[in-house]
Amino acid sequence: MFKRLCLALALLAALPAQAFETRATAAWVYDVTTHTVLLDKNADTPLPPASMSKLMTLNMLFEALRDGRVTMDTTFAVSTKAREMGGSKMFVEERDRPTVEDLIHGIIINSGNDACVVVAEGLGGTEADFARQMTARAKALGMNNSTFANSSGWPHPDHKMSVHDLGILATRLIEEFPEFYPYFAMTGFDYKNRVPSNAQNRNPLLQLGPDGDWTADGLKTGHTQEAGYGLVGSAVQKDGRRIVFVLTGLASEADRAQEGEQVTNWAFRQFVQKTMVKAGQRVAEAEVWMGNAVKVGLVPQKDVSLLVPALTQDGITAEVSYTGPLTAPVVAGQPVGELVIRVPDMPEHRVPLVAEGDVANGGFRARLTTAAQVLIARFQQEAPTS
Structure with missing residues (x-):
């Protein structure tokens, strides 16, 4: 089952940066x-x-x-x-x-x-x-x-x-x-x-x-x-x-010199680089079936650093997606999903997420619990509605 979790990033949110109106073709x-x-x-x-x-x-x-x-x-x-x-x-x-x-x-x-x-x-x-x-x-x-x-x-x-x-x-x-x-x-x-x-x-x-x-x-x-x-x-x-x-x-050498300097100033001054999530920081949890734990944390392996416009207001959204529940065993570092960050008027940023730790097979009791959960979920889906 595909899971999608919406997150609130209480880090920065952005207004669109003012576009650079270049004279270049x-x-x-x-x-x-x-x-x-x-x-x-x-x-x-x-x-x-x-x-x-x-x-x-x-x-x-x-x-x-x-x-x-x-x-x-x-x-x-x-x-x-x-x-x-x-x-x-x-x-x-x-x-x-x-x-x-x-x-x-x-x-x-x-x-x-x-x-x-x-x-x-x-x-x-x-x-x-x-x-x-x-x-x-x-x-x-x-x-x-x-x-x-x-x-x-x-x-x-x-x-x-x-x-x-x-x-x-x-x-x-x-x-x-x-x-x-x-x-x-x-x-x-x-x-x-x-x-x-x-x-x-x-x-x-x-x-x-x-x-x-x-x-x-x-x-x-x-x-x-x-x-x-x-x-x-x-x-x-x-x-x-x-x-x-x-x-x-x-049109001229002078235009080339001016435009080159202006576009460089614009790129450095209209945008700032921010670390949104640190490497190893838990951003969500995924359900795990038939394991010795029912959930595992989802983390990025590297710092998530991206550009945002220098002027800020509400606007950044983030979303975690993964196919789950995951089935044990789960190994630490195993790719399990991705973090999607959207900044207004900027390219979408996708970051792989991995399992934070190991989740071993849970033995007979865990398998029995999982089977019961599956049966209950199926019953709820098939039960007639009044």
């Missing part, structure tokens, strides 16, 4: 710490990503480093195609043999289209083959609205990403490759004294410094005439709470 804001989507505007629409898609080239290179196919000191050849790439560059020439570390700097800081082609040809043989590998890998990682025609984001009708996919990718780079993530906060790299000052890291949030409520530390800007100005950004507060956001389709 598409936007996605994600609280990494609590796995909460805060803003979704056209987030799954495939759009030209410009240089923001270089993050996928970096992902492929980081995976090659992790798998041992290359090291930071591995050198790559530079083709004429790479050297002749237009747009943003790290200014490699055919005689150069840049290391993997040079190329990581060149892609992140200089947004080098030439560096991307060097990596693509070094890992994939040809840029076309590498682009096909990028597309297949993106699909495997759950980025279903991404198709790559090249390694750099150079305009092409078949080169598209959604801002949601870019957010998934940014979160992956932060969480899966912490040893490489500090490169995204670097602002200057001059390969062999060839790189002009205007070819340095264009992420406007990196220039704000660490003195405010939060510190920005990544990830990538993008701009083409078709895509407009875009930014994949991430920032972290002193308590460790982190957000990732993606904006695209803005």
Whole structure:
């Protein structure tokens, strides 16, 4: 029998947070710490990503480093195609043999289209083959609205990403490759004294410094005439709470800088992180049949922490659901149900619940009692009503 118990959470209750009215064509804001989507505007629409898609080239290179196919000191050849790439560059020439570390700097800081082609040809043989590998890998990682025609984001009708996919990718780079993530906060790299000052890291949030409520530390800007100005950004507060956001389709560099700062302030100041239930805290009890106890506590195994709007009133509801009564034996830690917490205008939060302790078989007396309870319940259901 499916059981549903409504609970009163005397912790916090919330008014809806004021929505962020972005000027971006598409936007996605994600609280990494609590796995909460805060803003979704056209987030799954495939759009030209410009240089923001270089993050996928970096992902492929980081995976090659992790798998041992290359090291930071591995050198790559530079083709004429790479050297002749237009747009943003790290200014490699055919005689150069840049290391993997040079190329990581060149892609992140200089947004080098030439560096991307060097990596693509070094890992994939040809840029076309590498682009096909990028597309297949993106699909495997759950980025279903991404198709790559090249390694750099150079305009092409078949080169598209959604801002949601870019957010998934940014979160992956932060969480899966912490040893490489500090490169995204670097602002200057001059390969062999060839790189002009205007070819340095264009992420406007990196220039704000660490003195405010939060510190920005990544990830990538993008701009083409078709895509407009875009930014994949991430920032972290002193308590460790982190957000990732993606904006695209803005009209100017100034708009990108202002919108990036404003959306970060909004995400950190309109929402607060609260621990709703502690790990091991009993939130309900489930009935147990044929055991040496008639009930067992239901508890979460981890602290239940989620975001709520900063302004609070009545509104949060919580509910426990499980299929029961449970049948003994029950083992401590056994999954038995879930806690569902609903905050107005926020995603539903579902938390697995486990048995708080063991309930052993109760022997003959418990089985006899349970059989009697079943018979009484059946009789009550079948008895005619007057």
